Amino acid sequence: MSAFYRRSAIYAAFFAPSAEIRASIDRLVRKHLRRAPRRVIDPACGPGLWLEHFQTQGAEVAGCDLEESAIVGATARLPKRGARVLVGDMRRPPDELGAEFDCAINLDNSIGHLNDPLDVVAHFASMRQRLSPRGIYVIGLAIREAKDTIPTGIVFERGPVDIDGGGFAALRTESLGLDAITRCERIRQITITANVPETPSVIAEQYDLLTFTFAMLKDILEAAGGFDVLDCRDATDEDLPTKPFRKGAGDVVLVLRAKAPSPAKAPRKSASAKRASRKHA
Ligand SMILES: C[S@@+](CC[C@H](N)C(=O)[O-])C[C@H]1O[C@@H](n2cnc3c(N)ncnc32)[C@H](O)[C@@H]1O
Structure with missing residues (x-):
């Protein structure tokens, strides 16, 4: 991330x-x-x-x-x-x-x-x-305990919002759930931007968060x-x-x-x- x-x-x-x-x-x-x-x-x-x-x-x-x-x-x-x-x-x-x-x-x-x-x-x-x-x-x-499950799907969705410095962006974050071995929650996130200086129009990435x-x-x-x-x-x-x-x-x-x-x-x-x-x- x-x-x-x-x-x-x-x-x-x-x-x-x-x-x-x-x-x-x-x-x-x-x-x-x-x-x-x-x-x-x-x-x-x-x-x-x-x-x-x-x-x-x-x-x-x-x-x-x-x-x-x-x-x-x-x-x-x-x-x-x-x-x-x-x-x-x-x-x-x-x-x-x-x-x-x-x-x-x-x-x-x-x-x-x-x-x-x-x-x-x-x-x-x-x-x-x-x-x-x-x-x-x-x-x-x-x-979170080993037996805990967490809802998968969208956990955050917002935008388009204005960005300081110009342009606007929308963000969607999804949880792919908890890995029982690593104890990590896998997150997938997509940011879409327009006219934000020096920024790609799509930022897509996936990362793990330890629980x-x-x-x-x-x-x-x-x-x-x-x-x-x-x-x-x-x-x-x-x-x-x-x-x-x-x-x-x-x-x-x-x-x-x-x-x-x-x-x-x-x-x-x-x-x-x-x-x-x-x-x-
Ligand atoms: C959710 S943001 C927190 C931002 C901040 N606390 C605030 O006031 O808005 C998480 C931040 O952790 C940083 N980060 C991730 N791993 C790190 C590490 N090992 N050491 C320092 N910062 C790290 C990321 O670059 C990111 O800026």
Whole structure:
């Protein structure tokens, strides 16, 4: 998956967060920090739509993305004021982004782009190093059990919509279902554009998004050094109602906080990592 994400203006036209979801995320963050966040990192920031949201509230923001053109878009979107956005991999965001963030945000199942559970462990382990001791990680992901099936067919269809910079586009995303072995949901997506500068008239692509069984997610969090799950919300409703954190919870937004480092737990890291990869390979 990349051709769509390389088109920052098109991505923003379809996926700019609504006023409802922004208000829900603000409530969630303030509930757990007891104030607005001061330093926010998005490790798969795309064109910086969520970073922009927090920057307008006065937070210092930083982020990275694999796609250089997404970073060009994010740089243009975020007025200087200390914003740092760099090309980088969420498995280990660049050190230059800094640390001591009181809030990390990574929504829309972006973490599913890491198809290997060991890469997810690496990601959470690096995020622990970026967060301040009371910092929170607000993350969107999918918890699905082996027996779960998901409806196949169209999951998103919109357009034509106007694109910043000129032209218009329509987007259709379909789910081809869950692969029981890889735990990935296969997504097929077609974007049709007209008069969008330097953009092909059709972008068609297919990609896989990793989902997590409940047991696998708990193993991964443990293997990454340990996170407490402070909150679990239903990501399919923009009001983000509370949802039990349990098997087959589905599409959720979790609020995580790193457990305090404990030397006694260090040897369990590799054991859990091995277990996570063995069980779910
Ligand atoms: C759904 S978008 C999220 C955009 C962003 N969080 C926002 O505020 O709009 C997913 C992003 O993940 C990026 N991505 C995929 N794999 C990545 C990786 N290993 N490291 C960093 N970014 C990655 C894609 O390029 C894409 O921009």
